Amino acid sequence: MKSFQDNEVHIWLVNLQNNYPVNLSDSETKRSNELSNLKRKSNYVKLHSVLNTIIKKYHTDNKVYYTKSKKPFINGNINVSLSYTDDLAVIGVSRNNLGLDLEEKKSNLNTKKISTRLWPDLKKTTNFYYYWCMTEALTKYLDIGLFKSAFLINSGNNYNYQFKTFLYNDKTYYLSVINDYFFSIKVLSYID
Numbered sequence: 001m002k003s004f005q006d007n008e009v010h011i012w013l014v015n016l017q018n019n020y021p022v023n024l025s026d027s028e029t030k031r032s033n034e035l036s037n038l039k040r041k042s043n044y045v046k047l048h049s050v051l052n053t054i055i056k057k058y059h060t061d062n063k064v065y066y067t068k069s070k071k072p073f074i075n076g077n078i079n080v081s082l083s084y085t086d087d088l089a090v091i092g093v094s095r096n097n098l099g100l101d102l103e104e105k106k107s108n109l110n111t112k113k114i115s116t117r118l119w120p121d122l123k124k125t126t127n128f129y130y131y132w133c134m135t136e137a138l139t140k141y142l143d144i145g146l147f148k149s150a151f152l153i154n155s156g157n158n159y160n161y162q163f164k165t166f167l168y169n170d171k172t173y174y175l176s177v178i179n180d181y182f183f184s185i186k187v188l189s190y191i192d
Contacts, residue, residue, distance in 0.1 A: 001057065001058060001059070001060070002057040002058050004093075004094075004095070004186070005184075006095050006096065006181070007096075007179075007181050007182065007183045007184060008094070008095075008183060008184050008185075008186055009092055009093070009094045009098060009177055009179055009183050009184070009185050009186070010092070010093040010094070010186050010188055011090055011091070011092050011100070011175070011177070011185055011186070011187045011188065012050075012054055012090065012091040012092075012093070012188050012189070012190050013088065013089075013090060013168070013187065013188070013189045013190065014046070014047060014050050014084075014088070014089040014090070014091065014190045015087070015088060015169075016042075016043050016046050016047070016084060016086070016087050016088060016089055017087050018046075019046075020046050020049050020050055020053075021049065022045060022049050023048075023049040023050075023052045023053055024045065024048055024049060024052065025052070025063070025064070027066075028048045028052075028064075031044070032044050032045050032048075039086070043084055043086075043089070046089075047082060047084055047089045047091070048064075050089075050091065050190050051064060051072070051080070051082065051091055052064060053190075054091060054093070054190065055074050055078075055080070055093075058074060058078050058093060059074050059075060059078055061074070061075045063075070064080065067143060069143055071140065071143050074093075077095055078093060078094075078095060079093070079094050079095070079096060079097055079098045080092065080093055080098070081098045081099050081100040081137075081140050081141075082100075083100055083101045083102040083136070083140075084102065085102055085103065085104040085173070086104065087104075087169065087171070088102065088104070088168055088169075088171075088173060089102070090102045090175060091190075092177060094179055094183070096179050096180035096181060096183075097141060097179070097180050098140075098141065098177070098178070098179055099136075099137040099138060099139065099140035099141025099142070099177070099178045100137050100140065100175065100176060100177045100178070101132075101133045101134075101135075101136035101137040101140070101175070101176050102133075102173060102174070102175050103129055103132060103133055103136075103173065103174045104171055104172070104173055104174075105129065105171070105172040105173070105174065109128075111128035114128070114132070115128055115131070118131070118132075118135060118146075118147070118150040119131055119135075119150055119153060119154055120154070121154040129165075129174040130163055130174075130176075131153065132174075133163060133174050133175065133176035134153060134161060134163065134176050134178075135149045135150050135153055136149075136176070137161070137176040137177060137178045138152060138153065138159065138178055141159070141178040141179075159178050160178060160179050160180065160181055160182050160183060161176065161177070161178050162176070162177045162183075162185060163175070163176050164176075164177075164185075
């Protein structure tokens with residue numbers, strides 16, 4: 001079994017351009033069949049298949065459970081958070097509550113419109129992706145809606161939060177992670 005410290009978050013990078021053996025539970029198969037967008041369906045199958053393989057590294061009960069709002073976790077006090085873009089996904093694993101978000105930098109995104117709607121109290125949203133990723137990660141961390149998370153950010157609530165920018169396959173990505181405690185990130189790549 002893979003071990004980690006209480007203050008450690010493992011981040012698995014998953015290249016969604018690769019093919020992986022399908023490894024889905026019955027409920028995940030049902031969910032994938034409900035998706036009509038072929039790209040989304042393909043990414044869902046790949047990400048959840050890799051997730052089901054990775055969790056075997058952490059716990060003998062190799063089953064992913066979901067809250068009513070579809071937040072994943074593993075028995076044995078192991079928390080999971082997922083996020084993906086068109087070509088890349090991340091799987092976060094921690095002993096503590098966890099939320100993460102991954103975004104690819106897009107040149108055609110109307111950042112001003114989104115910023116005005118989500119964070120009207122912020123005088124300047126010079127770093128759109130910082131606030132967007134933090135809002136998405138907080139949504140997963142607290143298991144609440146996007147607008148509630150944006151409200152909490154507008155209110156100035158502080159969380160144990162890390163924001164990273166990195167290049168992968170010549171694209172710029174932004175990653176945000178929120179955890180219960182001050183933590184260190186250990187990045188792992190998934191290779192089937």
